[in-house]
Amino acid sequence: xxxxxxxxxxxxxxxxxxxxxxxxxxxxxxxxxxxxxxxxxxxxxxxxxxxxxxxxxxxxxxxxxxxxxxxxxxxxxxxxxxxxxxxxxxxxxxxxxxxxxxxxxxxxxxxxxxxxxxxxxxxxxxxxxxxxxxxxxxxxxxxxxxxxxxxxxxxxxxxxxxxxxxxxxxxxxxxxxxxxxxxxxxxxxxxxxxxxxxxxxxxxxxxxxxxxxxxxxxxxxx
Amino acid sequence: xxxxxxxxxxxxxxxxxxxxxxxxxxxxxxxxxxxxxxxxxxxxxxxxxxxxxxxxxxxxxxxxxxxxxxxxxxxxxxxxxxxxxxxxxxxxxxxxxxxxxxxxxxxxxxxxxxxxxxxxxxxxxxxxxxxxxxxxxxxxxxxxxxxxxxxxxxxxxxxxxxxxxxxxxxxxxxxxxxxxxxxxxxxxxxxxxxxxxxxxxxxxxxxxxxxxxxxxxxxxxxxxxxxxxxxxxxxxxxxxxxxxxxxxxxxxxxxxxxxxxxxxxxxxxxxxxxxxxxxxxxxxxxxxxxxxxxxxxxxxxxxxxxxxxxxxxxxxxxxxxx
Numbered sequence: 001x002x003x004x005x006x007x008x009x010x011x012x013x014x015x016x017x018x019x020x021x022x023x024x025x026x027x028x029x030x031x032x033x034x035x036x037x038x039x040x041x042x043x044x045x046x047x048x049x050x051x052x053x054x055x056x057x058x059x060x061x062x063x064x065x066x067x068x069x070x071x072x073x074x075x076x077x078x079x080x081x082x083x084x085x086x087x088x089x090x091x092x093x094x095x096x097x098x099x100x101x102x103x104x105x106x107x108x109x110x111x112x113x114x115x116x117x118x119x120x121x122x123x124x125x126x127x128x129x130x131x132x133x134x135x136x137x138x139x140x141x142x143x144x145x146x147x148x149x150x151x152x153x154x155x156x157x158x159x160x161x162x163x164x165x166x167x168x169x170x171x172x173x174x175x176x177x178x179x180x181x182x183x184x185x186x187x188x189x190x191x192x193x194x195x196x197x198x199x200x201x202x203x204x205x206x207x208x209x210x211x212x213x214x215x216x217x218x219x220x221x222x
Numbered sequence: 223x224x225x226x227x228x229x230x231x232x233x234x235x236x237x238x239x240x241x242x243x244x245x246x247x248x249x250x251x252x253x254x255x256x257x258x259x260x261x262x263x264x265x266x267x268x269x270x271x272x273x274x275x276x277x278x279x280x281x282x283x284x285x286x287x288x289x290x291x292x293x294x295x296x297x298x299x300x301x302x303x304x305x306x307x308x309x310x311x312x313x314x315x316x317x318x319x320x321x322x323x324x325x326x327x328x329x330x331x332x333x334x335x336x337x338x339x340x341x342x343x344x345x346x347x348x349x350x351x352x353x354x355x356x357x358x359x360x361x362x363x364x365x366x367x368x369x370x371x372x373x374x375x376x377x378x379x380x381x382x383x384x385x386x387x388x389x390x391x392x393x394x395x396x397x398x399x400x401x402x403x404x405x406x407x408x409x410x411x412x413x414x415x416x417x418x419x420x421x422x423x424x425x426x427x428x429x430x431x432x433x434x435x436x437x438x439x440x441x442x443x444x445x446x447x448x449x450x451x452x453x454x455x456x457x458x459x460x461x462x463x464x465x466x467x468x469x470x471x472x473x474x475x476x477x478x479x480x481x482x483x484x485x486x487x488x489x490x491x492x493x494x495x496x497x498x499x500x501x502x503x504x505x506x507x508x509x510x511x512x513x514x515x516x517x518x519x520x521x522x523x524x525x526x527x528x529x530x531x532x533x534x535x536x537x538x539x540x541x542x543x544x
Contacts, residue, residue, distance in 0.1 A: 061456050061457065061460045062464070063459070063460045063463035063472060064463075064464065065464045116274060120270070120271075120272040121270070121272065124270030127268040127269065127270035128270055151453050153456045153459065153460060153472075155472050156463065156472070161473075162456065162476060164452065164453040164455075164456060166453060188451075188452040188453055190452070200274055201271075201272055201273055201274050201452070201480065202270070202271060202272055203269075203270075203271040203273075203452045204269070204271070205267055205268070205269045206267065206268040206269075206270075207267040207268075208265055209265060210265070
């Protein structure tokens with residue numbers, strides 16, 4: 001009886017061990033394929049690294065001959081504060097968020113653009129984002145010291161009409177083969193207030209170059 | 223009897239789940255979309271831009287006026303000594319400039335025959351617009367007006383204008399003393415260049431062409447600066463709004479400025495309506511050549527652009543060396 005009972009237990013135990021081993025193997029392969037992060041089932045990616053641009057003081061450009069320059073300068077600073085989170089998000093979505101660049105999914109990037117500008121932006125994915133094939137090439141992307149500066153054009157009544165944001169974005173991307181690429185995106189975005197600040201024009205240059213692995217002491221982001 | 227099958231079913235279920243996970247994981251190692259995988263990233267600089275230029279098929283006509291008001295006088299109630307029709311074809315990204323001599327003896331609505339520059343004195347910019355519309359048959363969409371001081375300031379705000387001075391100038395009255403060649407003129411010198419007529423063979427007609435030359439230089443410089451630093455556009459727009467008087471809204475000025483960056487200044491025709499000098503009741507006047515006036519007006523009405531074949535000879539031709 002005792003023996004028989006033991007026999008009865010051995011079969012399901014073996015059946016349980018095999019699947020556990022298979023699960024472990026599957027998880028290991030999945031992790032390796034996805035660059036070491038994320039959940040196993042459901043294909044989630046690690047979150048985007050925290051990133052904020054360094055913002056230089058904004059410049060006010062008046063169109064009224066008798067403009068109050070001090071007041072406009074303060075207003076220009078407020079405009080910069082309004083716009084900056086949007087530009088932070090734009091570059092996070094375009095370069096830093098693995099759930100975007102691993103899957104060639106940059107849809108969120110283009111919501112910042114007015115329709116005409118968006119149409120052109122969508123045709124410039126390789127310049128304005130990490131790129132359509134980034135998921136095949138890179139393992140990780142870490143932000144570097146990146147800066148924004150603002151020039152804000154005010155209408156004769158002192159209301160902000162157009163803002164030009166000058167951007168210097170830097171990041172370091174590690175390739176799957178262990179080499180590193182310094183990402184540099186530089187340019188200007190014109191924004192107008194159309195149901196919130198919207199990009200109506202842009203001029204952006206992408207100028208990447210090979211780089212060395214970051215030193216352990218190097219601090220990421222701004 | 224029923225215990226074993228239940229355990230087996232559970233074990234089978236676990237095995238299936240495990241197989242699915244393992245299969246998914248193995249599947250994830252097979253790149254479906256980018257079969258070649260891991261391409262080398264392009265390291266060549268890449269550029270992307272979008273400039274919201276106007277692209278409508280209807281030409282835009284702007285009457286650009288320069289008042290002879292002195293610093294203590296209102297620009298809108300003096301004489302318009304500089305008059306130009308700036309016509310823009312947005313669809314083709316092209317423009318033409320036609321200068322109207324200030325002494326052109328024309329019919330001024332509600333005033334009668336007089337020099338065209340007096341229309342500003344009699345009825346402000348709107349009467350000048352009416353006069354030009356009646357003269358040419360072209361409907362002006364907007365007008366813009368500057369005076370001496372505001373013109374100088376406008377030029378200084380953009381750090382001067384780079385102008386190819388076409389011939390030497392030496393005129394005490396306007397303080398225009400220039401060697402020929404490309405040079406950056408500050409506001410004071412740009413005004414002198416724009417005012418000089420005494421040492422030009424065709425006097426005011428030659429001056430009108432030089433004023434058009436400044437407009438072409440400004441267009442070229444706007445484009446050049448925009449290409450180097452797009453934010454410079456705001457400086458130009460703001461300077462125009464601060465120093466000029468205009469029916470253009472700030473939005474429209476921005477739209478036109480963006481459009482201006484797409485125009486090749488070298489291809490802008492800069493013409494002056496020709497005419498003959500004469501005297502009427504003690505007034506020195508210019509009688510416009512009606513045939514040329516009609517040809518140019520008709521040409522501009524068509525698409526806003528002056529065909530090269532319809533550009534009259536330069537009034538400064540003797541100085542330009544043919």
